[in-house]
Amino acid sequence: xxxxxxxxxxxxxxxxxxxxKAYRAMAKxxxxxxxxxxEFADVANEKMKTINEAYDAILKERAGRGRxxxxxxxxxxxxxxxxxxxxxxxxxxxxxxxxxxxDASSDGxxxxxxxx
Amino acid sequence: MLGxxxxxxxxxxxxxxxxxxxxxxxLCRSAVRGFGVASSPFHSYDFVFLAAVRHLVLNEPYRxxxxxxxLHPLRRRPAAADNAVLRDTAFCQLLMIxxxxxxxxxxxxxxxxxxLACRLxxxxxxxxxxxxxxxNGAYAALSDRMEKAFxxxxxxxxxxxxxxxxxxxxxxxxxxxxxxxxxxxxxxxLAGLGDKLGRFLYTLDALDDLEKDEKKKAFxxxxxxxxxxxxxxxxxxxxxxxxxxxLREMDLILGLIDGDRxxxxxxxxxxxxxxxxxxxxxxxxxxxxNV
Numbered sequence: 001x002x003x004x005x006x007x008x009x010x011x012x013x014x015x016x017x018x019x020x021k022a023y024r025a026m027a028k029x030x031x032x033x034x035x036x037x038x039e040f041a042d043v044a045n046e047k048m049k050t051i052n053e054a055y056d057a058i059l060k061e062r063a064g065r066g067r068x069x070x071x072x073x074x075x076x077x078x079x080x081x082x083x084x085x086x087x088x089x090x091x092x093x094x095x096x097x098x099x100x101x102x103d104a105s106s107d108g109x110x111x112x113x114x115x116x
Numbered sequence: 117m118l119g120x121x122x123x124x125x126x127x128x129x130x131x132x133x134x135x136x137x138x139x140x141x142x143l144c145r146s147a148v149r150g151f152g153v154a155s156s157p158f159h160s161y162d163f164v165f166l167a168a169v170r171h172l173v174l175n176e177p178y179r180x181x182x183x184x185x186x187l188h189p190l191r192r193r194p195a196a197a198d199n200a201v202l203r204d205t206a207f208c209q210l211l212m213i214x215x216x217x218x219x220x221x222x223x224x225x226x227x228x229x230x231x232l233a234c235r236l237x238x239x240x241x242x243x244x245x246x247x248x249x250x251x252n253g254a255y256a257a258l259s260d261r262m263e264k265a266f267x268x269x270x271x272x273x274x275x276x277x278x279x280x281x282x283x284x285x286x287x288x289x290x291x292x293x294x295x296x297x298x299x300x301x302x303x304x305x306l307a308g309l310g311d312k313l314g315r316f317l318y319t320l321d322a323l324d325d326l327e328k329d330e331k332k333k334a335f336x337x338x339x340x341x342x343x344x345x346x347x348x349x350x351x352x353x354x355x356x357x358x359x360x361x362x363l364r365e366m367d368l369i370l371g372l373i374d375g376d377r378x379x380x381x382x383x384x385x386x387x388x389x390x391x392x393x394x395x396x397x398x399x400x401x402x403x404x405x406n407v
Contacts, residue, residue: 030371043305
């Protein structure tokens, strides 16, 4: 994969908010709905996949940098999740929709912050 | 159909406009060095857009040099250095000039001096195209396809084919020229762009020639589609909407192309500003005449 920061058009020093803003702008531009009735839907989907992978890579890299260990485990780490739909959306790569759902139900729990 | 594909210089950065003009000079130089001087008097900005798009899609590096030319012998001016993209685009321009001259010669209503100039200059253009085709098999194949495509188009115009058919034919021609020598994803993007540009330009040219064709009672596919000048006013709104659709499609295709930011800015400027302004001029001219 190309440099994820280059894909999103941000510098590596950009804040999380700037990265998120750049991701949203690109997701809006290359959303498959914009190209649904054109012959380039597959090219747009490929582009969207690249953008999602780049955003994912940046988030993982930054989470890895900031992790202090002992935090809430993985998605399948015992106990029923209170946000199963949000987890599904994250697994499907639909981060914007997942974020909208989380914002709508901000209960301040550890799981909420983890998913955020 | 030449002369509509230009940028809006006021909306480009100074360095981007400099690059646009350097591509114009570079394209002329590549044409002269590669094929000869026949296309120089008819050199236009239309193919600069094609050169910029091909550089962008193919990620071909470019270099700007400072050069003199026979039109500017005193001061050196920035010109893009010769490369494969410029040479291929220059050949495409040579073929379009050849076909336009053939069209003008076949048009009995064209002014006398224009037909005379074509009669004198066309052999030079034909000679250059033939020599280039002998050296390069791909050029020969493209030249043959263009000759056949334009021949078919002239026959259909003479038979009075409808606007969709004529737009489709011209779209096929521009699609072939734009995607010449490419494959895969690049070919799809360039062919798609050429297709929409061809449809847009054919309709725009027909709209621009409406008054002239009405007076001479010559074939005009827009007039035929509107059922004469009476139905034209109602149909102009629809045509404008369709033209807007083609511009948006071109913009969407350009959005899928990653590459040099200055080239991307030039291409977006031509589509969003230059072509839109050309259409607005043609429609306003038409409205003034009607008023």
